[in-house]
Amino acid sequence: MQSNLPSNCSLENKLEHLNLCGNSFGYGHNSSAQYKLRDKTGYPPDTPQKYVNDMKTARHNTRAMLFDSERGPLSPKATENNYCRASPSPMVNRPSTVFSPVGGPSSSFEKIRQDLLQSGHLFCDSAFPADDSSLYYSQRPPCQIVWMRPSEIVAANSGGGSMGITPRKISTPEFIGEGGIKLGELRQGELGDCWVVAALAAIASQPSLLSRTIPTGQSFRVEWYAGIFAFRFWRFGRWEEVYIDDRLPVKSGGQPLFVHSGRLTEFWPTLLEKAYAKLNGSYEALNVGLVGDAMDDLTGGLTESYTLPGAEDHGLQPPSDLDDILIKSFDRRSLITARIKTKGVPGPGFVIPVGFVPGQAFGLTDCRKLRLTDASGSRLLRLVRLRNLWPSVRVDWTGAWSEGSTEWLSLPPQDRLKVGLVKAQEEFWMSLEDFIANFDYLDICHLTEPPPVISKSSSAYHSLHNFPSVHLRGRWLRGVSCGGRPYIRASHWANPQFRLVINSPDPNDPDGFATTVIALMQADRRRLRHRAPRLASIGFVLYRLPAGANPPMPRGFFETNHHIASVDFFFDSREVVKRLKLTPGHYLLVPCTYAADQPGEFLLRLLFDNPDRICESTLERVELSGLAATGPELDPNYELFQPRLRRLFYEASGESMAVDAFQLEPILNCLLRDDHRAPYSMVSTDACRSLVALLDRDGTGRLCESDFRRVWDILRSWSRLFASFDPQRTAHVTSLDFRIIVEQAGKLRFLYDFNIFQYNF
Secondary structure: OOOOOOOOOOHHHHOOOOOOOOOOOOOOOOOOOOOOOOOOOOOOOOOOHHHHHHHHHHHHHHHHHOOOOOOOOOOOOOOHHHEEEOOOOOOOOOOOOOOOOOOOOOHHHHHHHHHHHHHOEEEOOOOOOOOHHHOOOOOOOOOOEEEEOHHHHHHHHOOOOHHHOEOOOOOOOEOOOOOOOOOOOEEOOOOOOHHHHHHHHHHHOOHHHHHOOOOOOOOOOOOOOOOEEEEEEEEOOEEEEEEEEOOEEEEOOOOEOOOEEOEOOEOHHHHHHHHHHHHHOOOHHHOOOOHHHHHHHHHOOEEEEEEOOOOOOOOOOOOOOHHHHHHHHHHOOOEEEEEOOOOOOOOOOOOOOOOOOOOOEEEEEEEEEEEEEEOOEEEEEEEEEEEEOOOOOOOOOOOOOOOOOHHHHOOOHHHHHHOOOOOOOOEEEEEHHHHHHHOOEEEEEEOOOOOOOOOOOOHHHHHHHOOOEEEEEEEEOOOOOOOOOOOOOOOHHHOOOEEEEEOOOOOOOOOOOEEEEEEEEEOOOHHHHHHOOOOOOEEEEEEEOOOOOOOOOOHHHHHHOOOOEEOOOOEOOOEEEEEEEEOOEEEEEEEEEOOOOOOEEEEEEEEEOOOOOEEEEOOOEEOOOOEOOOOOOOOOOOHHHHHHHHHHHHHHHHHHOOEOHHHHHHHHHHHHHHOOOOOOOOOOHHHHHHHHHHHOOOOOOOEOHHHHHHHHHHHHHHHHHHHHOOOOOOOOOOHHHHHHHHHHHEOOEEEOOOOOOOEEO
16 A cells, blocks of 8 residues: 655654554554554654653553444544644645534534644544555455545646546645535445435535535635544434544545545545545445435434335335325425436446436425316326436436426416426426336435524524424333334333324324324444444334323233334334324334344434424333232231241340341241242341331331231232242342332332333332
């Protein structure tokens, strides 16, 4: 692998990939050059002693900073290890795009950048080094790859236009080219991340949506540039800022290898792809994915993905009222894309007879329902407007309602204008029936939060505000709340439960239904793909709650009630989404895995059409009345114990007629040994203290005879109840059975939680 450092760089600066702090600043990637040129101390021979001491200290703190997934912080601190000497650059102080201060990089990023500028160094990211470990984990690179900074790439390519790049006689890189982000400038390259490129192309059609992902103010101006850039991605409910250096993998000669812009000097797509690759562990981790996942990560939205009838894939089929869904989605400013499958096509360059290219992505920009009346009568017409997201690929839709078609010309221009049949360049209209017949995949990304550049007084902000969303987190814990699907009746009841309240139907809904979009997401394991981890098959079910029900519901509820709605399939995907139409009422939402005992964290998101709807977790404190103790009416042998009970109490209490915890211990152990229906003995002193405290109303720490009898009744009942769940007398029960024991035991105050519940005597 070639180096892009200048020849006059010192030995210390040539060791760009050395990670003196181990993994404390990154994900655990090891540079192939990491162990070279070290002396007996394990450090480069010219490393200052103060850094050796600092690094030894940092190495001991590394383990505490890493997560279970071996993932370190996405934003490394500015240390000597992250610096490279700034090489001579042909850049000059040129005017650049003017950015709004809203949505700029974080203060921590600015601190690192300022330190780099003051030191005269360019940033070198040890967490995502410029070597093969950041590229592939299961294969070798397909060609010789070198790492260059944008100024070097521009200089190498300024004389020609290879790889579809338009040549320009200029050697200054730009973060965003002149005129801003332009649709159609994206090029995929040789990595199979078309799903990322398709999502980027769709979002680029509305540049304001990228204002959160791409912090404003970044550029290659000499007074700003320090070799470091920041991007933000939505990850499992939170926005994460990712720092990268601008060393990019290219072919020999500086030809782009992966995603790049059609404008030679523009680098935001390439840098964004590198940040996304770092977030996921490597470039190879982006090789296969879903467009909906990328759209979620780039916008923070919730994506409904449908497989249209023409596709062979078995996915979520679109509902019959797809036109109404599209119209309502446009009202809430959702981002909608459609694609044509590439499977089974003869080869590159193949054009479908209707004028489309397989694999091409389109954005839906409008949907209209018109009623046309002519000599033949009245008919309902459903039309959609599409925009080509790849202007570099020519598209000529030749079907009905295309420009110049009989249908299009049947309406005079003034009539088309009245009914809203207008279009811009690269847009065309087609009937909804033709759309379903010619396209294979449809993705509807609902925005759940406005971009930072949108004013609160704008119509877009109010559109999002009128369609509220709810985000709830939870966890499946093995043996406690991993109950599995409804078929597993023995444990399904133990899953986390959420109460959903629908107070009113949707406005103008003729059938009185309320639309709710429910999405269940599990933590993504893409960055651990090199270990071959598998996502759990997840889904959710919905139950109708009877009047007066107070969730969480016990096991008996699930044994006598059947769910009224569920996901179509349990998928081993990052997220499953289902659109439901419900009547007003109270419901119980249960997210679950297909099999029991599959632990993991989840994020539950719901979209509503009305702000008066509620979804909340059932983390409530439950009070159970009455102490469950076996009395004479339930135990025919109850009276047989009374004489022995009195004798043991009088012998221990003496004249005080009261016993403390130390006196209570031998009495209870003696009684338990004689009670064959309660096969557990040896009550500890600490347990006796708890039993005394349970009924010690006057605070003396002692029990009178009546309280002593009560303690014995309680202890015997609990012991026998425990034994009923332990037929083999192992003195152990499962955590799920223990929850039932607690519920049946009586007056125990317990906190019902996803992963633990706490009880106090």
